[in-house]
Amino acid sequence: MTDDLPNPALLPAGLADLLPPEAEREAALVEAMMAVFAAHGYERVKPPLLEFEDSLLAGSGAAVAEQTFRLMDPVSQRMMGLRADTTPQVARIAATRLGREARPLRLCYAGQVLRVRGTQLAPERQLPQAGVELIGGAAPAADAEVATVAVEALAVIGVTEVSLDVTLPTMVPALLEAAGATSPLRQRLARALDRKDSAAVAALVQDQGGVLAVLPGLMAAAGPADGALAALEEAALPPAARAIAENAAAVLAAIRASAPGLRITLDPVEFRGFRYHTGVAFTLYGPGMSGELARGGRYLSQNEEPATGMTLYPDAVLRAAPATEPKPRLFLPLGADGAAFRAQGFATVAALAPEDTPQRLRCTHELKDGAAVPVMSKD
Template identity: 45%
Template sequence: MTGLLPEGFHDRLPPQADTADALEHHVLRTARAYGYERVDPPLAEFAEALGSRLKAGGMEQAVRFVDPVSQRTLAIRPDITAQIGRIAATRMAHHPRPVRLSYAGPVLKLRASELRPERAMRQLGAELIGLDSVAAATEIVRVAVEALQAAGIEGIAIDFTLPDLVDTLAGDALAPEALARLRDRLDGKDAAGVAEIDARYLPLIAAAGPFDAALERLRGIDAGNALASRIDGLAAIAASVEGDVALTLDPTERHGFEYQSWLGFSIFARGVRGEIGRGGTYMVMHETGAEEPAVGFSLYADPVLDAGLGTRTRRRLFLPYGTDPERGRALRAEGWVTVAALTAEDTPEAQLCSHLLGDAGPEAV
């Protein structure tokens, strides 16, 4: 089979490839309208440098090879966010903060998961480096929602989480080993396991579900007001998109949010299995060892496209054989996609055209 591809790789054919291009265009155009300027980092970097910026365990997914020029190990990026942090902390360290950057490009993972079998994917998103305030997070969430809406994606839902919730509540009351076990068992909604460690954290499992009700339950748990600022901030962020998307809260969810700080969120869409993107607040490391706050989101085009969301229909205008080239130029200037017949026997059906240029102008086929 000469067309066989490695496991986890695939061709994107028309019109899905056009749909992918349109999705990317809408996301980047929306980000640009908010002041996010595009950067384009390379597909591969020195493995040691990339590994220092990837979240915990990220290099386990990196495909590595020896560079024949430098004889050093290179890694193909499994995630672009780390590269955006590097650019902000090095090449753009002089830039006034916050710096707003957007991106789009391919990523490659060493292994796929059962839920997401693709190894080669297209990642796109936006990052705001220099702030992780409520205002900054609100802007990022709004950009993500508006970008997906502009792309025609319907049934958008956001699930919020507070990655440092347990650490904030526990303070110094639990030993590090017990705290790690507690995080894992809360993440897995293991009530019996949580009770074995400290039954006072059991109400956190119930503080999940539709956003408003879950947030009120969380306020009830926070008797000491250790989470007051986080809860108020989360309420403000949610209010900015209320009515546009469905909102839920799972305050102890940590899977995939290991490197986020006070806020994390997952993005879902109707008809898509699993999430289509993630975001949240995190810290960017500088060469000096200093850190600065940041907030951003990443979307993955593949699950959206595989579900057929935002699919572009072909709108192609057939130009009969012998049509004046200037006429075709004028139609393209009007926004038509023209397909010219190259033989007298050519037909609109053969060229998958939706319209035919007739004497009175374009006509539906």
């Protein structure tokens, strides 16, 4: 039967209702992850859903400008945007309301973001986000902390088999810069790297020699972090690229120290989709086919403050997390008091009329001689 499927005429594409028991599970796992952030000293902020577009689209917000719903504010006659990402708002708070707090500032948030259009792979236009931002600290230990705190938040809700993909979005630009590559060559290389076309990359750098000769080797080294780090160590890198490699090695060493069992991969030449990152960038993948659970990395916050953070996607986390047992539902006959049973962990469901029965109210338990006993099937 299809009648239980959402009627596409009811809700706009990419906007959906979360029903029982998923809505409860999502809320519970968001708060469990936020509790992990709080335990590591991240303090919660709650920016509004709507704000002026010029502050919303500043800095890292420029990356989601095309995805931002815009509205005229009837009060100020200025344009507002519905946030498509929370990081730019946290950057604004850090720079203004909390501008005089000592650094580093550790902030966390949970809420909804909205997007003008979904994609074929990700049709959702409303997405929950929960994340951490560490603002005003440039140490590799800061990047390692946001990554391992995200891993711990997932572990707390039972998502343990995760894999951390690390990329260095500034590496390829640094190599191209050092090689003095022409704009057409840059574009061709970017396209070839983007397609992971190693033959094309090799052909393009063959005539160049010098700095770019490292590219095919770095491309081939993408994979488990230890191998990729060794390849970076051995490669003949110009100074800016060497600094990027050394920073990556320091971040990974710090992650290893606090999460020794974590599966980590490193792709030194990947740079897609990390439009505002200025250092390491992270993607956390869940077990099996559950996909991306979080993204993050180093960026510049407002006023050029160094910052790093991770955003978790609770909708994806919900799909990856083990199912939880809902509370047993205890039927309360007309006038019965359920306080003692609620204290024991039951959800009590009170009869309000004679036709209310345990079966009708989907109860798992009923009262017999003052005790909660499982409801017998009527078949």
